[in-house]
């Protein structure tokens with residue numbers, strides 16, 4: 001069953017909602033209880049252990065917890081946490097037309113595998129859920145949650161020593177969406193796929209779905225989609241004209257919604273400004289994908305009706321202005337009297353997007369602290385540093401290499417011709433950059449870390 | 462030493478064999494040449510164009526499908542084989558190493574014809590995938606620098622499922638201290654013959670092992686003398702850190718995609 005449109009039964013936390021079977025409700029209680037124990041004991045954020053307990057008691061818990069909700073899934077290599085946050089913000093605005101006043105359930109801490117999804121869905125009941133999904137779990141989630149919307153952002157190389165080739169991920173997405181198409185999915189409603197028309201691998205995966213809204217938000221990184229996913233020939237790209245295969249008919253689909261700078265444009269010419277508190281062109285893209293996802297979820301006709309799409313996107317974009325940071329990304333902290341902006345980049349595409357963001361600043365001479373770790377969550381092999389165009393930092397005044405793998409980065413910067421200082425201790429690196437910035441007139445220091453380097457940003461100087 | 466020539470370095474098909482940062486090898490070679498005043502150009506040659514004639518070729522790692530395609534293209538136009546005949550140097554890494562050999566497995570384990578520029582054969586290894594830091598010592602068969610200078614230990618990151626056997630025409634590049642390398646009982650890593658070198662090491666291997674980079678550069682410029690020294694302070698610090706880690710670190714299991 002799906003719940004679309006206004007929902008006004010407002011159950012209290014942990015109570016209302018559907019009647020779960022005895023086993024499932026027992027499992028759901030165990031999830032919440034276990035996660036509370038984890039949190040109170042300060043073992044962690046409390047989103048994984050409980051989920052594991054619940055799935056052990058009731059393996060189909062994800063399915064039962066999703067049954068009465070409108071679920072949106074968000075996946076892709078980059079931007080999925082931010083897009084999930086923006087989409088959740090769009091759905092959670094009280095009084096917005098077509099939306100529930102109850103905020104959606106969402107895995108806000110970024111625990112994007114089934115344990116995290118179970119935990120998010122157990123915490124409290126809500127008519128909607130917005131779930132960030134690890135790329136390799138998307139198929140499983142599509143089957144289990146019978147989603148109303150699947151938002152597919154982009155696919156590029158990430159964590160070489162852990163995750164298999166990106167083309168294989170696209171192939172698995174395609175198989176999952178195709179199987180659903182053939183009736184292999186759960187509840188039987190139509191799943192609308194909101195897909196980035198500018199990413200050939202995303203298009204390859206999404207084109208088999210019966211209902212797709214193509215959104216043109218650009219592609220930061222095209223080196224993982226040089227070949228045609230259908231026939232293997234080269235993809236031809238022309239500025240402003242998208243891409244097409246040199247041999248077969250595989251080509252960029254015509255989007256019904258796209259971005260033009262910081263404006264959302266619809267087929268037919270309706271334009272809506274994308275005003276965000278979040279910086280960066282890539283967040284304009286994330287917001288556009290989230291807005292279309294929200295519109296499809298809340299305005300039942302949006303996938304086919306332009307006026308519904310306009311209303312849905314406008315409402316969603318207005319709500320997104322409230323989002324100023326996402327799990328610490330893009331926020332600004334004080335470090336010994338100087339503002340430090342924290343940014344996260346996990347893979348070559350993410351770094352390119354971050355360099356674009358750094359270049360947007362008027363003061364290009366600002367100091368940059370780059371932090372690299374190589375733990376399991378980051379990928380143990382740092383070879384990817386050589387796919388990142390660090391040459392773009394050549395004219396920066398202060399570049400500091402830090403983190404547990406500062407030496408790997410330092411050598412990369414050496415060969416890139418970037419003047420830099422190496423300080424493996426993050427506090428020392430920040431002290432140095434802040435010292436060079438204080439009184440220089442630069443607005444702030446930018447700190448860019450990969451996954452665990454970002455997460456381990458020091459609490460205080 | 463005076464070097465009066467134009468050096469062309471080609472990174473072969475980064476669109477097919479470029480998923481492991483191995484393009485860094487070409488970047489390292491070009492920089493190290495330029496620092497020495499050698500007139501050098503670095504070409505990243507995509508698979509859609511004809512492979513340019515060059516003095517030094519770098520072939521990187523990649524997945525099974527693109528590896529088969531790359532081998533077909535390289536066998537088809539014969540540019541690489543002719544360049545090797547005329548004295549060009551070649552570095553092949555991982556999938557690039559395997560396709561330089563006589564045969565290598567496709568995704569289904571079916572043998573494919575390689576270029577035969579190295580007398581090696583690769584099959585799918587029996588066990589789990591080899592993933593982790595690798596450390597290998599040069600052996601008596603390892604090529605030497607001008608003046609009989611031996612290579613220092615090789616460090617890098619391996620990530621492959623291949624088992625490579627050397628024929629009589631190829632010699633091991635090094636002997637494994639830690640890691641899997643070629644995967645045979647002889648504990649060898651990589652192979653070489655003439656001016657063709659193959660290795661399982663990413664990192665990229667020439668960033669991690671600048672002396673190996675200089676060995677290849679020396680071959681490419683045809684110099685009998687050692688190349689001029691360059692500032693390797695940062696590389697040496699990094700190498701020391703990696704060499705220390707590779708003797709202690711715990712190797713990990715490959716996590717298959719679900």
Ligand SMILES: [Zn+2]
Pocket residue numbers: 228229230231232233245246247248249250
């Ligand atoms: Zn094609």
